[in-house]
Amino acid sequence: MYFELLSAVLYRVITVADGIEVIKKLREIRPDLILLDVMMPRLNGISACREIRGAIGPHVPIIFLSAVNEVETVRRALEVGGDDYVVKSGNMDAVLTRVKFWTQPISLEARQKRRKAALASLAT
Secondary structure, rough: HHHHHHHHHHOOOOOOOOOOOOHHHHOOOOOEEEEEOOOOOOOOOOHHHHHHHHOOOOOOOOOEEEEOOOOOHHHHHOOOOOOEEEEOOOOHHHHHHHHHOOOOOOHHHHHHHHHHHHHHHOOO
């Protein structure tokens, strides 16, 4: 359903089956944005994010889009290099808003500041 939503608003969307395939695909393409689920086969999203950051650095925004809504999971996702975390709720507008935000030019410093603020908000 997210593929259909993003394709309908003219984003070019490439899907893969699992976390290992994400890493392999990044050898072929450099996306403008990566959406990861925490719960993926073979390599979970947190581990995939850590590997992505090690392989291509911090310049491609990563949004976690997951049904997992636990503070510790959100914290870990952000700590390994995720830029944002959206809980799957059926609210397609929220997903689209975040994708639009993260595909606009934003400095690495601004992204890091936003991540720190999100992590700080989890501590309260």
